[in-house]
Amino acid sequence: MGLLLCTRCAQHPFYYEKLDINLWSIQELSYVIYHYPIMLPTDLVDRKLSGWIRDELHMGILAAKLEQYMGSGEGGELQERLLLMILRESNYYTQQEISYFETEYRRLRHIDRDQFYDLLGDAYFHMGRYGRAIEAYTESLHYQDSMLVKMKLxxxxxxxxxxxxxSDIFEQVFVETAAMEPLRKLYFISKLEPSVKTIEKYIDHIDTEMLADWELQYDNVLTQAEDSEHVRQIDDVYQRDRSEFRKEAKLWLVKWKKEYREKV
Incomplete structure (x- = not known):
C-alpha cells in the first residue's frame, strides 16, 4: 500500500506491523487511522507512538497532549479520544469526516466477533493482502455459518x-442454497484451472442462455487482459529483441513471485 507524504517527513518511519507498512508523516498515520479502523488495536496510541510523533515529526505539543490523556483511563473510550486527537491535529480531514469516523469507530467497538472478522477480511482483501483476508474470513466462519462470508472466502x-x-467452498454454498452465483464461480474456475472439474457435476442446472452469457463474460475479461498496457509492453519487448525479452522475463518473474508472496 502506497501513501502520500504531505508535510514534514520523519527521518525514521513508524512501522505499523498489522498493515506491514512504514509511516513517514502525520498525514499517513491519519490516513491509516481513518480508513482502517477495523484494524486498530486498543493500544495503537501508546508512548512508543507519541515518542515517534515528538522525536521524528517534531510535534511536541501533540505528543504531550497524548501522553497527558494516556494516564486518564484505559480501553476503547480512551483510545477513541487519542485517535480523534491525532485526526484533528493532522489537518487532513474535515470535521464532518472526523465525526463520521467517530461514529464508525464506536459502532465497530460493539459488533459481534463474526462481523469483526468479516470486516477485517474485507479490509485485507481491499489492500491486496489476500492471505490475511483468507485467515480473517475463516475465523469469521468459526463464529457463524454465513454463505456471504463463504463466497468471500x-x-x-x-x-x-x-x-x-x-471450488470446494463454492460447491458447498451451491448445495446449501441452490444459488447460481457459486455455479458461475465454479464455471470460471474450470476455465482458469481445467483440472478442477467440479462444474461438470452441476452442468444440468445451467441453461444454455446462462452458459453463453458466462462464456461471453469470460471472453470479455480475457480480451481486456490481453489488451492491457502491461501485456502490450511485454509483447513489444518480445517482438523487438528476444534476447532482451529473456533478460526482462527473469526480472518479471522475480517481481511477480515477490508480489505473490506478499499477497499470501
Whole structure:
C-alpha cells in the first residue's frame, strides 16, 4: 500500500506491523487511522507512538497532549479520544469526516466477533493482502455459518490460485442454497484451472442462455487482459529483441513471485 507524504517527513518511519507498512508523516498515520479502523488495536496510541510523533515529526505539543490523556483511563473510550486527537491535529480531514469516523469507530467497538472478522477480511482483501483476508474470513466462519462470508472466502482463494479449495467452498454454498452465483464461480474456475472439474457435476442446472452469457463474460475479461498496457509492453519487448525479452522475463518473474508472496 502506497501513501502520500504531505508535510514534514520523519527521518525514521513508524512501522505499523498489522498493515506491514512504514509511516513517514502525520498525514499517513491519519490516513491509516481513518480508513482502517477495523484494524486498530486498543493500544495503537501508546508512548512508543507519541515518542515517534515528538522525536521524528517534531510535534511536541501533540505528543504531550497524548501522553497527558494516556494516564486518564484505559480501553476503547480512551483510545477513541487519542485517535480523534491525532485526526484533528493532522489537518487532513474535515470535521464532518472526523465525526463520521467517530461514529464508525464506536459502532465497530460493539459488533459481534463474526462481523469483526468479516470486516477485517474485507479490509485485507481491499489492500491486496489476500492471505490475511483468507485467515480473517475463516475465523469469521468459526463464529457463524454465513454463505456471504463463504463466497468471500472462495473469491480470496481464487485470487491466490487456491482453485481446489475455492471450488470446494463454492460447491458447498451451491448445495446449501441452490444459488447460481457459486455455479458461475465454479464455471470460471474450470476455465482458469481445467483440472478442477467440479462444474461438470452441476452442468444440468445451467441453461444454455446462462452458459453463453458466462462464456461471453469470460471472453470479455480475457480480451481486456490481453489488451492491457502491461501485456502490450511485454509483447513489444518480445517482438523487438528476444534476447532482451529473456533478460526482462527473469526480472518479471522475480517481481511477480515477490508480489505473490506478499499477497499470501
Amino acid at each position: 472462495g473469491s480470496a482463494c481464487v485470487t491466490v490460485m487456491q482453485f481446489r479449495r475455492a
